[in-house]
Amino acid sequence: MQELTVNALLENLPQVTDFVDALLEAHDCPLKAQTQIDVAIDEVFSNIANYAYAPGTGEATVRFGFEAETRTATVEFSDRGVPFDPLGHTDPDVSLPAEEREIGGLGIFLVKKTMDDVRYRYEGGNNILTIQKRI
């Protein structure tokens, strides 16, 4: 697995996205899947940047793996912030009119809808969120 560690700040989102994009391109990832993964990176990383260490800051590590036989790309995000399971909440009700829509939860909802697999675990003091997509 290739890995990158950055301070979990929004200004580092482009660096994380570029890191993963370069690896996806090396594996001939189609544009649509790459875009969906870019959106997922934005959603996951910005949650870490906004909430994991608030009000302080800390690091996030992004790991990329690729399983050639199934063409499955895996992106794993880990941070040492507040223990938090983003998958442990009910999905937003997408049928509600705008006045009643909640802001929170949409990001992870989008990730769950566009990735093939999303998992969370807490291990050794780390929040670890793993997304997988066949490309």
Place this chain on the structure above:
Amino acid sequence: MTITKHRSGPSLVIELEGRLDTVTAADLERELKGSLDGVTDLVFDCSRLDYLTSAGLRALLFAYKALRGKGEIRVTNVNEMVREVFEVTGFTGIMTVE
């Protein structure tokens, strides 16, 4: 992301070029805050928008709530990825997506 505005009377067209993500959505919200007085017809032209994230949807929801009862929002020329985000999140039920 580049934001270009064309105002003509009560009509405002905002062209979005690039990515509407967590970082750029804040810029869009800032632009919207000063620009919606007297607007009854708001169009987001997405012909050059690569994709948007939930932060982008939040900015659009901000515009929707600012115009509520006073005007309409249309999102035009969306690519497949942008359309998918609108459909999956139910935002096609909130504003017109073309």
